Amino acid sequence: MFTPADVDALRGAQELVELGILSAERQAALVRTWGRSFARLADWQTSLLATVALESGADLDESTATLAAEVVPRVEALQSYVWRRHLVSASARRLADAEPTAGSPGSAAPLTVGFVDIVGYTSRSKSLTEHELVAWIETFENETTALVVARGGRIIKNIGDEVLYVADDPRAALDVALELCRRGSDEADPFPEVRAGLAHGVTVRRLGDVYGETVNIAARLTSAARPGSVLVDRGAYAALNGVDDDVEVHHPDFHFRLLRRLSVKGYSRLAAWVVRPRD
16 A cells, blocks of 8 residues: 555655654645645646647557656656745745744735636626636636746745735736736726736735734625626725825825725725826
8 A cells, every 4th residue: 555655655754754844734734735736737637638648649548658657757756846946936035024923834915915816707607618727727826827927926826716915015016916907907908807806915925825813804795896896894994005094195106096985894994095197
């Protein structure tokens, strides 16, 4: 049932525990995170191999086995390379934090959290073939990821028709949201119509994900935003305008319009502003 590779893996995990890197809680969390991430990756990779095998017209089992023997070592090397690059980037961000939380499985720091949601996803997906739906979603994810990274932000995760991202700079996060909404409102652009919500405040980062009230507020604002619009919370408004409260100010690049207090899940009177470029 088990192989020498399983024993080596168990020994490696035990060594991390002995080094003080993994506690029982962290070990369980790491297993869950690795399990979810690699299960999705493996499912996508095997589907890709099966598709290539079918397109070749050869025997499925034989072609898949041959492809796997040639492809798996190369994919494994690339995965290791990508992981190391992200490890360097994450380490640099951690070192840049003024006061990282020592000994904690998570850390809290001010961040701008953004959600971008495709408008009318359910109805549109019903009219598309499987191939068209995959291409549509991949266009959305690829273009969103490219823009977020170009502005210095980070994609946290894709949730079906929605993308969650964060940025240290509130202006960068807003630029992303406004540009995606602009593209979605352009009928000549194949990018789907979207809406967005931004919130700025202390955010808990743990195992590559983000948690806390800032994340919850950003999600609620997105669900309340109209197609093609961006809503921001009080924290983002203050950070973008350099003020400590919701006093009305004149921003040289953006127009902020205060809405009536929103009643959304978990918040009966949530302050929100619609943001548009002045030009």
